[in-house]
Amino acid sequence: MVKSITNLSRSGVSDWLVQRVSAVLLALYTLFMLGVFWATPDMTYELWRQLFSTFWVKIFTLVTLLALVGHIWVGMWTVATDYLKNAWVRFLVLCAVAVTAFVYLVAGVAAVWGV
Amino acid sequence: MKVSIYRYNPETDKKPYMQDYDVDVPADKDLMVLDVLNLVKEQDVSVSYRRSCREGVCGSDGLNINGKNGLGCVTPLSEVKGGREKLIVRPLPGLPVIRDLVVDMGVFYKQYEKIKPYLINNTPAPAIERLQSPEDREKLDGLYECILCACCSTSCPSFWWNPERFVGPAGLLQAYRFLADSRDTAQEERLANLDDPFSVFRCRGIMNCVSVCPKGLNPTKAIGHIRSMLLANAT
Numbered sequence: 001m002v003k004s005i006t007n008l009s010r011s012g013v014s015d016w017l018v019q020r021v022s023a024v025l026l027a028l029y030t031l032f033m034l035g036v037f038w039a040t041p042d043m044t045y046e047l048w049r050q051l052f053s054t055f056w057v058k059i060f061t062l063v064t065l066l067a068l069v070g071h072i073w074v075g076m077w078t079v080a081t082d083y084l085k086n087a088w089v090r091f092l093v094l095c096a097v098a099v100t101a102f103v104y105l106v107a108g109v110a111a112v113w114g115v
Numbered sequence: 116m117k118v119s120i121y122r123y124n125p126e127t128d129k130k131p132y133m134q135d136y137d138v139d140v141p142a143d144k145d146l147m148v149l150d151v152l153n154l155v156k157e158q159d160v161s162v163s164y165r166r167s168c169r170e171g172v173c174g175s176d177g178l179n180i181n182g183k184n185g186l187g188c189v190t191p192l193s194e195v196k197g198g199r200e201k202l203i204v205r206p207l208p209g210l211p212v213i214r215d216l217v218v219d220m221g222v223f224y225k226q227y228e229k230i231k232p233y234l235i236n237n238t239p240a241p242a243i244e245r246l247q248s249p250e251d252r253e254k255l256d257g258l259y260e261c262i263l264c265a266c267c268s269t270s271c272p273s274f275w276w277n278p279e280r281f282v283g284p285a286g287l288l289q290a291y292r293f294l295a296d297s298r299d300t301a302q303e304e305r306l307a308n309l310d311d312p313f314s315v316f317r318c319r320g321i322m323n324c325v326s327v328c329p330k331g332l333n334p335t336k337a338i339g340h341i342r343s344m345l346l347a348n349a350t
């Protein structure tokens with residue numbers, strides 16, 4: 001058993017599952033968005049606002065946002081542990097990734113909940 | 116024909132270099148790469164490489180031949196891309212070079228040792244032997260044939276980046292060989308030892324391992340089976 005304390009869940013199989021499930025969610029959300037734009041060729045601010053004030057769209061958006069954060073962490077953590085061989089450099093880069101992901105989450109929740 | 120060989124003697128050379136040789140190969144015969152190396156050695160005895168069985172069973176002569184890993188003794192020139200014009204032989208990538216084409220396989224064996232490559236069974240041993248049905252025996256086909264030549268692991272980028280932490284295709288093929296054995300009772304412990312983000316999950320499904328294995332084995336498939344077992348065990 002290889003020790004690791006910086007990956008998402010300590011367990012390889014659960015990180016792997018998070019990565020797959022979040023990928024599916026992100027793909028579904030992308031399709032949803034493409035569908036929305038396809039169905040409403042002249043999108044207005046009012047329609048956009050209406051869409052995001054629907055309860056289920058909010059839920060879907062927030063779940064996808066969480067999936068995005070998980071996906072970012074597992075993916076960037078993997079890339080960093082592959083290519084950054086200096087432990088300090090790796091730690092600092094991962095900190096920057098963590099801050100970025102956190103900002104996405106907070107800004108995203110605020111935006112969706114604000115509607 | 117032109118043969119270019121990776122040379123490095125840590126006692127005398129500052130840096131590795133490529134040395135070219137002119138070798139006469141009979142036009143009517145499809146020589147193996149190992150035969151060509153032997154012809155080179157007739158010219159220059161200082162060229163070092165490993166070989167033993169010269170028929171693809173011992174796994175000693177894993178080499179990088181015109182960019183692709185394989186066993187010198189069972190790779191005919193006709194199968195080497197561009198091998199008729201120029202043969203370029205380098206040591207297996209990603210392992211420390213001891214001399215010329217000879218690499219230090221220490222880290223490769225360490226990963227193999229980690230997966231406990233032997234049957235574990237704590238139930239009382241029967242008088243003669245532990246029996247296995249033909250169906251259960253069949254499950255080991257495509258797994259037990261591995262000769263540990265390291266062609267696969269040294270062609271795997273994930274193994275290059277994390278040789279100390281990622282078990283690598285050869286080790287994982289053997290890990291599954293024992294997970295799949297009906298006579299082994301240590302499945303749980305074996306799986307527990309593999310459930311970290313490196314040992315198995317560093318495999319990115321690049322499948323270089325499958326494309327180079329001289330025995331035609333499929334480590335990626337075995338890794339998929341281990342992943343399913345881990346998943347089934349943990350959900």
Ligand code: SF4
Pocket residue numbers: 260261262263264265266267268284285288327328329330331332334
């Ligand atoms: S799986 Fe194939 S390439 Fe890998 S060590 Fe075994 S025989 Fe060699």
Ligand code: SF4
Pocket residue numbers: 270271272273274283284317318319320321322323324325334335338
């Ligand atoms: S399939 Fe996995 S083990 Fe095989 S070469 Fe690719 S990353 Fe390595």
Ligand code: FES
Pocket residue numbers: 165166167168169170171172173174175176177186187188189
């Ligand atoms: S010399 Fe034994 S496998 Fe090639």
